[in-house]
Amino acid sequence: MADFKVTELDPELDFSNLAYWDVVIIGAGPAGLTAGLTTAHRALTTLIIEAKDKPGGQPQFLYADKRIVDIPGFPDGITGDELSERVYRQAVDAFVQFRFNEELVSIDDTEDIEKGDTLKRVVTTNGEYLCRKVIIAVGLLHFPRKLPVLDELNTKKVYHKVPKIGDYEGEHVAVIGGGDSGLDAAVMVQQRNGHVHFIVREDEATGKADTFQRICDAGADVHLSTEVASAELEGGDLKLSLTDGATIDCELAIVQIGFLSAKDTFQRLNVRLNEDGSMAIDPYFETSRKGIFAVGDVHGDIKLVTVAWAEGIQAAIYAFKEITSPYWLNEKRLRDLKISLIGEKLASDASQLSKSQRGKSTRNG
Numbered sequence: 421m422a423d424f425k426v427t428e429l430d431p432e433l434d435f436s437n438l439a440y441w442d443v444v445i446i447g448a449g450p451a452g453l454t455a456g457l458t459t460a461h462r463a464l465t466t467l468i469i470e471a472k473d474k475p476g477g478q479p480q481f482l483y484a485d486k487r488i489v490d491i492p493g494f495p496d497g498i499t500g501d502e503l504s505e506r507v508y509r510q511a512v513d514a515f516v517q518f519r520f521n522e523e524l525v526s527i528d529d530t531e532d533i534e535k536g537d538t539l540k541r542v543v544t545t546n547g548e549y550l551c552r553k554v555i556i557a558v559g560l561l562h563f564p565r566k567l568p569v570l571d572e573l574n575t576k577k578v579y580h581k582v583p584k585i586g587d588y589e590g591e592h593v594a595v596i597g598g599g600d601s602g603l604d605a606a607v608m609v610q611q612r613n614g615h616v617h618f619i620v621r622e623d624e625a626t627g628k629a630d631t632f633q634r635i636c637d638a639g640a641d642v643h644l645s646t647e648v649a650s651a652e653l654e655g656g657d658l659k660l661s662l663t664d665g666a667t668i669d670c671e672l673a674i675v676q677i678g679f680l681s682a683k684d685t686f687q688r689l690n691v692r693l694n695e696d697g698s699m700a701i702d703p704y705f706e707t708s709r710k711g712i713f714a715v716g717d718v719h720g721d722i723k724l725v726t727v728a729w730a731e732g733i734q735a736a737i738y739a740f741k742e743i744t745s746p747y748w749l750n751e752k753r754l755r756d757l758k759i760s761l762i763g764e765k766l767a768s769d770a771s772q773l774s775k776s777q778r779g780k781s782t783r784n785g
């Protein structure tokens with residue numbers, strides 16, 4: 421049966437007062453945006469949670485200026501930036517709600533039942549959301565975590581790896597992050613004659629103790645239990661105000677506060693993974709946890725925008741069908757199971773037959 425009837429959400433709906441969401445989607449890349457658009461076009465209340473400050477996923481963050489030439493309908497190509505903006509606008513027009521700068525932490529099963537569905541609790545770095553279905557669309561990439569207070573400056577003075585400058589003679593460099601990568605960055609700056617201001621949120625550096633001692637001995641200014649409270653550009657350099665009251669003037673800042681890793685997220689979700697570490701799904705894009713779907717780069721071999729779109733749309737429609745006719749998916753599963761049982765029986769009969777024929781020919785021979 422064709423499935424193209426758009427039923428819009430009521431524009432008067434007070435999204436801030438919902439008891440629960442129909443669908444929560446994690447990730448505002450191509451897969452998440454199209455999934456959201458599709459559920460909202462079926463009048464399901466839809467929330468998309470995105471770790472970054474903007475929608476779009478890889479086309480926005482990795483190749484915003486590249487002209488993508490393999491999207492049907494755009495014979496002259498379209499940039500990653502424009503493509504992301506268009507799909508986002510379409511989702512906003514369909515009343516999909518968004519939370520940016522918010523990262524998925526876990527998905528818990530609750531004991532609350534609504535219209536036959538056991539509600540799930542999606543826990544993020546900023547809050548908790550009850551919902552009926554979840555669609556995971558977090559991609560597969562590792563992105564360096566950014567510090568919003570520095571990122572907002574939009575300057576080339578803030579790095580997420582040690583910049584290849586031959587000599588830092590006389591330069592002041594703020595290194596933020598007390599793990600091994602932060603310590604390694606500090607050592608590299610000192611080896612190139614730079615002066616390190618080492619800023620660590622915790623009360624001690626969590627990386628190797630002997631490396632920490634080395635950077636202290638080499639004269640770093642260390643600020644423990646401290647964060648960057650605010651930052652500004654002054655005469656082309658950075659001026660950082662710290663929560664311990666200090667102010668640092670520096671030529672550059674290196675942020676080493678870890679990565680946003682999709683694979684870490686998968687492990688926290690307690691879903692079955694394939695051998696290559698991607699998410700295992702059934703033919704309806706549902707993971708090993710009922711009511712949690714997974715689409716786009718998180719699984720499968722073909723990693724393309726159009727494939728992510730198509731999967732987002734399919735999972736959204738399966739989620740919609742489960743919500744509106746909960747037995748539908750079970751019936752389909754039962755049918756699939758019957759087909760696979762028949763297949764197994766045929767295979768077993770064929771193997772018995774060939775064994776008995778081999779037995780006969782050996783006796784006859």
Ligand SMILES: Cc1cc2nc3c(=O)[nH]c(=O)nc-3n(C[C@H](O)[C@H](O)[C@H](O)COP(=O)(O)OP(=O)(O)OC[C@H]3O[C@@H](n4cnc5c(N)ncnc54)[C@H](O)[C@@H]3O)c2cc1C
Pocket residue numbers: 446447448449450451452469470471472475476477478479482483488489490522523524525557558559560561680681682685715716717718722723724725726728
């Ligand atoms: C350099 C490059 C060029 C490419 N060129 C093309 C091309 O020309 N044509 C083409 O079709 N495809 C191209 N691709 C592939 C295409 O970009 C991907 O297949 C597509 O982006 C996958 O979409 P997705 O939504 O599954 O994941 P993504 O685009 O990775 O989006 C995932 C989103 O989830 C967010 N997220 C991650 N973890 C969390 C979390 N814990 N909580 C909340 N949000 C989270 C991320 O910030 C991101 O916004 C290219 C890929 C690369 C790397």
